[in-house]
Amino acid sequence: MDIQIIFRIAATGILVAVLNQVLIRAGREEQAMMTTLAGLVVVLFWLIQYINELFTSMQTLFNL
Numbered sequence: 001m002d003i004q005i006i007f008r009i010a011a012t013g014i015l016v017a018v019l020n021q022v023l024i025r026a027g028r029e030e031q032a033m034m035t036t037l038a039g040l041v042v043v044l045f046w047l048i049q050y051i052n053e054l055f056t057s058m059q060t061l062f063n064l
Helices: 003-025 029-061
Strands: none
């Protein structure tokens, strides 16, 4: 796994956390929740290829 993806996920997490706090303090809880969900979807989209690689290697390992 590339170390760059870990830094990208950490930066996204920090950005989403800051935006979440700003929106909650402004009284926009719905937008804060949507921002959190959008951040989660973006990170999962980045991780899809690594999850696919994990399942492929598990298939190869157990000869399925």
